[in-house]
Amino acid sequence: MPSPLHLISLTQVALHRWLRAIFILLVPPVVVDSILLLVTFFFYQHIPAAVAHYVAYAGGIMLLGFATFALIELRRKSRQEMAESTVLTYASVSVATLAELTAPGTWVYWLAIAGPIIEEGRHQGYLHIVPFFAGSLFGYYGAALLSLWLMARGASLNKHFKKHLVLTANLLLLVIGISYLVPAYVGR
Numbered sequence: 001m002p003s004p005l006h007l008i009s010l011t012q013v014a015l016h017r018w019l020r021a022i023f024i025l026l027v028p029p030v031v032v033d034s035i036l037l038l039v040t041f042f043f044y045q046h047i048p049a050a051v052a053h054y055v056a057y058a059g060g061i062m063l064l065g066f067a068t069f070a071l072i073e074l075r076r077k078s079r080q081e082m083a084e085s086t087v088l089t090y091a092s093v094s095v096a097t098l099a100e101l102t103a104p105g106t107w108v109y110w111l112a113i114a115g116p117i118i119e120e121g122r123h124q125g126y127l128h129i130v131p132f133f134a135g136s137l138f139g140y141y142g143a144a145l146l147s148l149w150l151m152a153r154g155a156s157l158n159k160h161f162k163k164h165l166v167l168t169a170n171l172l173l174l175v176i177g178i179s180y181l182v183p184a185y186v187g188r
Contacts, residue, residue: 003096003099003100004100005028006025006151007173008092008093008096024093025145026141026144026145028096032106036107036110040110040111040115041118044115044118044119055104056103056180057180058102059102060179063095063099063180064177064181066091099176103180114133
């Protein structure tokens with residue numbers, strides 16, 4: 001499922017702003033991952049395993065709130081005004097970055113996969129784990145760029161879809177927010 005940052009980047013591509021789209025797609029996740037790398041490195045032993053469950057509530061509520069706000073604004077402004085709004089783009093990137101931070105998958109990755117590998121690095125040397133993180137970095141961000149290009153290519157094939165891209169992106173934000181909340185609620 002595309003992340004909220006993918007959707008924001010896709011709307012920027014629709015406005016022919018590729019550099020801004022790439023910046024939005026890459027920089028916020030690097031910031032989030034850098035913070036979580038430091039948290040995992042220094043506090044891995046103290047982080048409760050259920051944290052992914054609890055942050056899912058925050059992420060889901062935040063996404064539902066922002067998607068609702070954006071859908072209400074969509075009724076007041078034209079799609080073009082919304083897509084070109086610097087303030088709305090900044091707000092949506094901020095919310096999407098927080099959603100990235102509160103995504104359950106992000107925490108599962110750092111606690112279940114990266115955490116034990118960092119622990120292994122403490123015992124066998126950190127150079128031993130560099131290939132894993134380098135491969136993860138190139139794989140994840142390479143796939144993000146490729147998926148953005150493929151989504152942009154697919155959206156450009158259908159001119160009718162391009163007109164409804166902002167509405168579709170905001171509806172998908174609602175779906176993503178619900179996808180965070182339902183498993184968190186059911187799995188409690």
